[in-house]
Amino acid sequence: MTKANIFNIQKFSVHDGPGIRTTFFFKGCPLSCLWCHNPESQNYNKQVLFDKDKCVSCLSCQEACPENAISVKNNIVTTDEQLCKHCGLCEIYCIPGARQVVGKEYTIEEIMKEALKDRVFYNKSGGGVTVSGGEPLTQIDFVEDFLKRLKAENIHTAVDTSGAVNFDSLQRISEYTDLFLYDIKLMDDEKHKRYIGASNKLILSNLEKLSEIHDGINIRMPIIEGINADENHIKKTIEFIKKLNIKKVNLLPYHDIAMHKYKKLGISYEKEKMSKPSDEKIQQFKNMFIDEGYEVKIGG
Ligand code: SF4
Ligand code: SF4
Incomplete structure (x- = not known):
């Protein structure tokens, strides 16, 4: 039976679609955006997050580990990812909360049970279920089944996607998706490759094709000073989406709230390259879209 690898279930979310x-x-992503808010989503496998600052070197985790995956190197508690089976025991035994296993497998029945628990809130608020990531469509078979079952329960569905997948995946779920939240990050392909790790050609061409078969697409644009907070990027985006069946845009000003996660994963965060755009600039970009007839929201 196919299982999904999920790294978080966010209840009462008001930033990922209506209500x-x-x-x-969902875990796993083909992209690696420099500013990614969920760096723990990028790897397709489960991972152990370790907060060095919380660790008191009690070594309870080492004692608990059935795989002998934990050792001390240079006075730092270290996990051998090759030996680790992600059983989660060390997380339970770590009283200061320095360890966290990210990623959990769910069957379709288990995930539906979770989704249906909140039906009363969906009904009262006009809300529903959103699948996000990572790139959820990298687990397309499971996501398609999930969306199909949600629609059979008459639940509103939204899919937050980078668009960096085969078009076939978008096409397969379009019938069961009420709303696509589709990211445009950079119109300049060279910058896209540099800051996101892949070309934007597939993403933009998929958006063109999707807008021909689906009329519920909102564009989501992270705005990051130092990367894409310039008029030219906004102009080019407007020029591109004007040809398409798109009416709503979300502008997402950069923040560095996820920085601590990079530390826990032991990967570098290039903070010096990015900063929050000014409120004036965001307002200017918002007005540029409004002038072209778009409904614009700042934030998710
Ligand atoms: S159990 Fe937690 S606090 Fe103790 S050594 Fe392991 S990681 Fe550090
Ligand atoms: S998750 Fe399990 S196998 Fe991995 S380090 Fe912790 S106790 Fe060991």
Whole structure:
């Protein structure tokens, strides 16, 4: 039976589509955005997050580990990812909360049970379920089944996608998706490759094709000073989406709230390259879209 690898289930979410929603975050992503808010989503496998600052070197985790995956190197508690089976025991035994296993497998029945628990909130608020990530469509078979079952229960569905997948995946779920939240991050392909790790050609061409078969697409644009907070990027985006069947845009100003996660994963965060755009600039970009007839929201 296919299982999904989910790294977070966010209840009462109000930033991932209309009303109150439950958002399921799927693990795995083909992109590696410099500012990614969910760096723990990028790897397709489960991972152990370790907060060095919380660790008191009690070594309870080492004692608990059935795989002998934990050792001390240079006075730092270290996990051998090759030996680790992600059983979660060390997390339970770590009293200061320095360890966290990210990623959990769910069957379709288990995930549906989670989704249906909040039906009363969806009904009262006009909300529903959002699948996000990572890139949820990298687990397309499971996501398709999930969306199909949600629609059979008459629940509103939204899919937050980078668009960096085969078009076939978008096509397969379009019938069961009420709303696509589709990211445009950079119109300049060279910058896209540099800051996101892949070309934007597939993403933009998929958006063109999707807008021909689906009329519920909102564009989501992270705005990051130092990367894409310039008029030219906004102009080019407007020029591109004007040809398409799109009416709503979300502008998402950068923040560095996820920085601590990079530390826990032991990967570098290039903070010096990015900063929050000014409120004036965001307002200017918002007005540029409004002038072209778009409904614009700042934030999710
Ligand atoms: S159990 Fe937690 S606090 Fe103790 S050594 Fe392991 S990681 Fe550090
Ligand atoms: S998750 Fe399990 S196998 Fe991995 S380090 Fe912790 S106790 Fe060991």
